Amino acid sequence: MVSRLRAVFLLLVLVPQAVIFQMTKSSPLAADKYFGQAAAIALAVSLLLVLALPGLTVEWLAGKRLMQLRQFCSQVRQGNYRQLLALPNESCDGDGEEELTVLMRDMNWMARQIEVRENDLQKAVSDLSQSRQHIGEQNKYLTAVNAELLATQQQLEQRTTELEEACRNMQVMAMTDPLTSIANRRCFFETMERNFAALMCNCRPISLLILDIDRFKMINDTYGHQAGDKVLLELAEIIQNNTREGDLAARIGGEEYALLLPDTSLQEAKVVAGRIRAIVQERVFVLDESHQAFVTVSIGVCTLAKLICVDRNKLYHYADQALYHSKHNGRNRISIYDPDTHSIGRAESA
Structure with missing residues (x-):
């Protein structure tokens, strides 16, 4: 990317210098030493700018992208996955894109995947909570039924004891004279x-x-x-x-x-x-x-x-x-x- 920018800046600087040199080659200014010095200084400054500006431009552009990535990561950390990074349309094969753009595109994909995973996890947690609530209700119901069964069992045992006692009494009565209490x-x-x-x-x-x-x-x-x-x-x-x-x-x-x-x-x-x-x-x-x-x-x-x-x-x-x-x-x-x-x-x- 820096090489491309240097080539662009070099063209933008050298083309005007070449035009000026061509225009002044036959004029009296070509013999003026001050003009020659100014032209040399301008050429040197231009070359320095060609060497420095691409790096500064790239650093400015990368810093802006990095700030976007930082803000995006902060939003993801807070649970906001819907506001993705602004990117150009993805090419068919993804070749030829800058590494930072590819990274931003991967970050968007990761955010969408995290959102999907979190939604699945929330749904699983919700289902688990509903299952636990249902199990709790079933447990309460079974506890109540068990208590009723125990009470019924106790009543049946008591009733069985009473019936057995009544049966024994009836057997005794059936075999005993009611007046004298001896055998009948x-x-x-x-x-x-x-x-x-x-x-x-x-x-x-x-x-x-x-x-x-x-x-x-x-x-x-x-x-x-x-x-x-x-x-x-x-x-x-x-x-x-x-x-x-x-x-x-x-x-x-x-x-x-x-x-x-x-x-x-x-x-x-x-x-x-x-x-x-x-x-x-x-x-x-x-x-x-x-x-x-x-x-x-x-x-x-x-x-x-x-x-x-x-x-x-x-x-x-x-x-x-x-x-x-x-x-x-x-x-x-x-x-x-x-x-x-x-x-x-x-x-x-x-």
Whole structure:
């Protein structure tokens, strides 16, 4: 660039000097030494200008471009990428341009690329922020749902516990007499069937006592059903107090009770029956503050010790026949049913 400018300046300076020299060559001024000196000085000054002005011009032009580049870089640093450097139209192949122009054109391209990258980055940041916000909302929703599920689970667990407790209570109620709180008829027969099968298969004895309060209707008619309930309740306590672990006392009818004695011989059953009959006979039943009563019971006993019967109903039937025999032969007695001879006799201790 400097060489071009020097050639241009040299032409601009030497052409006028040559014209002047040609015009004055035949004139008297050519012989004038002062004119010659002035011409030489002018030529020397012109040559000096030719040597200095191109560099100064280039420095001035480059300084202006550099100032533009500096301002442009400051704008880019502040985030302004839209105000690009003013440049002439780019040639097809880009050859022949000054290096500074090429640099400015590259700076414009870099600014556009930075703007594109920054826009992409801002969009990515915005998308990330929206994603984080969406994830936060989803997390809050899932936290709330989880809390609801935990609360529902706790309610279900509590409800399950209540239902299990209610089920156990219902099972107890279904197998318990509501007045006396001992086993009811259903519980008695289910238990007797289980024990009967187990004991008979192992040739172990099983005994059954059936008890009935003598003349109980007279107590109800005389003192009322509330007084009768007191007698029923106290008799249940007496029977229950004379059982062992594994025995079962049950109320199977209005004033009728049963006592199942698994793995118990006839002699042991007679002892239990005699003890209960004696306790009841000697007990004073207090009906209310001003009334009391004496009560007796009739008892039927049957013991199966051999595999002569596989029907548990016959055990109950035999003991019931023995009870019927006691009721119709004086009451307050113990009758024994003998399954071998199918006969009924009174217990010796009764």
